[in-house]
Amino acid sequence: QKEVEQNSGPLSVPEGAIASLNCTYSDRGSQSFFWYRQYSGKSPELIMFIYSNGDKEDGRFTAQLNKASQYVSLLIRDSQPSDSATYLCAVPGGDSSYKLIFGSGTRLLVRP
Amino acid sequence: GAVVSQHPSWVICKSGTSVKIECRSLDFQATTMFWYRQFPKQSLMLMATSNEGSKATYEQGVEKDKFLINHASLTLSTLTVTSAHPEDSSFYICSARNVQGLGTEAFFGQGTRLTVV
Numbered sequence: 562q563k564e565v566e567q568n569s570g571p572l573s574v575p576e577g578a579i580a581s582l583n584c585t586y587s588d589r590g591s592q593s594f595f596w597y598r599q600y601s602g603k604s605p606e607l608i609m610f611i612y613s614n615g616d617k618e619d620g621r622f623t624a625q626l627n628k629a630s631q632y633v634s635l636l637i638r639d640s641q642p643s644d645s646a647t648y649l650c651a652v653p654g655g656d657s658s659y660k661l662i663f664g665s666g667t668r669l670l671v672r673p
Numbered sequence: 674g675a676v677v678s679q680h681p682s683w684v685i686c687k688s689g690t691s692v693k694i695e696c697r698s699l700d701f702q703a704t705t706m707f708w709y710r711q712f713p714k715q716s717l718m719l720m721a722t723s724n725e726g727s728k729a730t731y732e733q734g735v736e737k738d739k740f741l742i743n744h745a746s747l748t749l750s751t752l753t754v755t756s757a758h759p760e761d762s763s764f765y766i767c768s769a770r771n772v773q774g775l776g777t778e779a780f781f782g783q784g785t786r787l788t789v790v
Contacts, residue, residue: 595779604679604766604784605717649716651779660707661768661779665716 563588565664567650573670580637582667584650587631594633595661596624597649605649608635640671676700677769679782686757686789693753694785696767702747703769707779708740711764723750757789 564587574580586594593612597605611617611624611633623636637644647666654660676699686692696706704725709717721742722730729742741753750769754761764786768779 602764602786604781606781607779660719660722662719663717 563591563652563654563662565650565652565662567648567664567667569665570668571670572667573672574640575672576640576642578640578671580640580644580669580671582635582637582648582650582669583632584634584664585632586650586652588652589628589631591652593653594624594626595651596622596633596635597651597663599647599649599666601646608648637669640669642671642673645669645671677703677767677780677782679767679785681785682783683786684788686787688758688789689756691753691755692757692787693751694765694767694787696750696752696769696782698748698769698780701769703750704747706744706750706767706769708742708750708752709766709768711766711784717766720752723752725750754787757787759789762787762789 566585595610596608598608599605609619609622609624611626614626614628617624621638625634647668649666650664651661654662678697678699680695684692706723708720710720711717719732720735720740723742723744725744725747731737739755741755744750764784766784767782770779
């Protein structure tokens with residue numbers, strides 16, 4: 562069974578700072594990685610996905626993948642209070658069902 | 674992005690009754706849908722994979738006779754919580770992946786908050 566691990570937090574940063582969220586995974590064969598944001602009481606929404614080693618940028622968000630070290634991170638630049646949420650890392654289950662395996666999530670708190 | 678609609682968004686039921694939750698993919702065909710459960714301050718736990726036209730695949734520890742899944746069409750999967758008890762109170766979320774498209778991300782329904790009293 563694949564495992565995805567995240568620090569539960571909360572990670573507290575001041576408004577305007579860079580928030581760094583980390584995720585490690587157990588299956589070296591994992592090929593794709595997803596970051597979801599979940600506000601309290603709501604369902605997750607996709608932030609970014611990444612397949613290749615290195616960085617992928619989308620607006621204020623940057624995903625970083627290091628397959629050799631088996632970690633993927635999400636950087637949020639110019640953090641805003643509206644970014645306060647739980648961020649979930651996910652990897653495919655590896656079988657033909659296309660299921661996603663989620664980490665426990667990191668709660669981010671951006672202080673005004 | 675693709676839209677997945679889940680209904681109802683919340684439901685309160687009496688202990689011992691059954692509750693049905695619907696999950697629809699509105700603009701794509703989903704041969705596979707997933708049902709997750711999330712308890713407060715915990716992550717999403719996959720309950721089962723719903724396969725159109727065949728039996729669902731349940732994760733270890735999930736009672737298939739208690740959580741009945743039907744995936745009768747390419748756009749609709751239903752989860753029925755039978756003989757619900759207070760410990761079944763949770764946030765149930767469905768998701769679907771548009772495996773016919775270019776992306777492989779999963780899209781989530783709005784979730785259903787079930788409270789069993």
